[in-house]
Amino acid sequence: MLLRRIQYLKLVAADFGAGWLAWVAFFLLRKHLLRESLTLQLGLGTVFYLVGAALSVALFWATLYALVGEYRDIFRKSRLSELIRLARVSLLGTVIIFFTLLLDDQGVNHYQAYYKTFGAYYLLHFGITAVLRTWAVSSVQKLVRRGIISFPTLLVGSSQLAMTTYDDLLRTGKHLGLRLVGFTYVGSGVDAELAQLLPASGSYQQLPNLIQSLGIEQVIIAIEPSEHRRIQEILSLLDDSPVRISVLPDLYQMLLGSVKVNHVFGTPLIEIKQDLLPVWQQVFKRLFDVGGASLFLLLAWPVYVFTALMVRSSSPGPIFYRQKRVGRNGVPFDIIKFRSMYVDAERMGPALSSDHDPRITPWGRFMRKVRLDEFPQFWNVIKGDMSLVGPRPERQYFIDQIVQIAPHYRHLHRVRPGLTSLGQVKYGYAENVDQMVERLKFDILYIENMSLAMDFRVLLYTLKIIVEGRGK
Numbered sequence: 001m002l003l004r005r006i007q008y009l010k011l012v013a014a015d016f017g018a019g020w021l022a023w024v025a026f027f028l029l030r031k032h033l034l035r036e037s038l039t040l041q042l043g044l045g046t047v048f049y050l051v052g053a054a055l056s057v058a059l060f061w062a063t064l065y066a067l068v069g070e071y072r073d074i075f076r077k078s079r080l081s082e083l084i085r086l087a088r089v090s091l092l093g094t095v096i097i098f099f100t101l102l103l104d105d106q107g108v109n110h111y112q113a114y115y116k117t118f119g120a121y122y123l124l125h126f127g128i129t130a131v132l133r134t135w136a137v138s139s140v141q142k143l144v145r146r147g148i149i150s151f152p153t154l155l156v157g158s159s160q161l162a163m164t165t166y167d168d169l170l171r172t173g174k175h176l177g178l179r180l181v182g183f184t185y186v187g188s189g190v191d192a193e194l195a196q197l198l199p200a201s202g203s204y205q206q207l208p209n210l211i212q213s214l215g216i217e218q219v220i221i222a223i224e225p226s227e228h229r230r231i232q233e234i235l236s237l238l239d240d241s242p243v244r245i246s247v248l249p250d251l252y253q254m255l256l257g258s259v260k261v262n263h264v265f266g267t268p269l270i271e272i273k274q275d276l277l278p279v280w281q282q283v284f285k286r287l288f289d290v291g292g293a294s295l296f297l298l299l300a301w302p303v304y305v306f307t308a309l310m311v312r313s314s315s316p317g318p319i320f321y322r323q324k325r326v327g328r329n330g331v332p333f334d335i336i337k338f339r340s341m342y343v344d345a346e347r348m349g350p351a352l353s354s355d356h357d358p359r360i361t362p363w364g365r366f367m368r369k370v371r372l373d374e375f376p377q378f379w380n381v382i383k384g385d386m387s388l389v390g391p392r393p394e395r396q397y398f399i400d401q402i403v404q405i406a407p408h409y410r411h412l413h414r415v416r417p418g419l420t421s422l423g424q425v426k427y428g429y430a431e432n433v434d435q436m437v438e439r440l441k442f443d444i445l446y447i448e449n450m451s452l453a454m455d456f457r458v459l460l461y462t463l464k465i466i467v468e469g470r471g472k
Helices: 002-033 044-067 079-102 111-145 160-172 192-197 204-214 228-237 251-256 279-299 301-314 362-370 377-383 396-405 407-414 422-426 433-448 452-468
Strands: 151-156 178-185 200-203 218-221 244-247 270-272 320-326 332-338 387-389 418-420
Touching (some): 002 044, 044 079, 079 111, 151 204, 204 228, 228 407, 279 301, 279 377, 279 387, 279 452, 301 362, 320 396, 332 377, 396 407, 407 433, 418 452, 422 433, 422 452
Parallel strands (some): 151 178, 151 218, 178 200, 387 418
Antiparallel strands (some): 320 332
């Protein structure tokens, strides 16, 4: 693990050093670019200023690269794709620096000089960073190819297909650093050649324990792609595991464009995404959640006061209603709502609401139509229990029933639950477990296509439903 951390530090140091060098070189080049319009006196004060400014700029670049995910999965980088990504990110960073540091340059007296300074800094930064980044990535790749850095890998499958996958990985997967340590039984048949080459680690149903005991970092599911139910069961077993998961594709998935080949000579695999959002989007989403919820609580306080008074006058009982729900990573939390039902509405046990539910108060029925009952959940958003947009959280009682029909429901626990969701705006409230399973496909669709743009669309659609009073 220490060796791996050193490689991360090496890459960060290369980017930091490139950012520092590029700024110093640009500072010295500006005198020539601006045709002596700036006097350059390299006194002690200027040197201290230059070094300090260069350090700040280098820190900016390292932070930007971290936010766009440049330091994720550094052991499987392609040098060509790295240069393409670097060109794009360098352009973004140069634009930011230009508008924050260079736009008011006192030595610039015509727009042509702006073009020169912008172009010169971009080329300097990209050129120096490309050289140092290529060196750092190449040195990491050598360690992976030599097997000095490797990733214990478990093959899920025991048929001829698993044997073929084993051969393919040995021939073409050296650059991935996969170290196959065993296979698991799936079905009754076991390929004799595979059993001689790899130790049998156990049944696929023991996957969570095998991953922990063997220190597995990658799982490759090598069973027939047509066995959808079996693959779904295996993915459900791996839901809480931090391992990388890859699945063999079939021709239909290839035609649909589901299979992405990052390395031309690699074995074609569908990789199950672990990181649903880039780092910068994760940070922005959380900042938007907290900022948006705080602003709403501040501006909508008259609505809260009016709603609280109406709840109190509509029926005896407390204003707020707290209920235990299951959130991110399966952690339970107390969701807060304005009470829309009569007290002891669930004295006969947990039950979902329906269109003509007699447990709902007249005022509660109106609140549900315009989603007023959900307003206290903005506090859950600020606390971090929820997000503005995400799958709606459910109670454990109903989750236990849902997973009997749809084990992949646990997939929803990879993200924070939301105050509103794609499932809620496209399907609405569910009145029974079958409808909850039907709504699940929309929430899975949201998770697999998570982005800030998707959140914005869901929020707009939610606002449309509230204005039209189509909630229930």
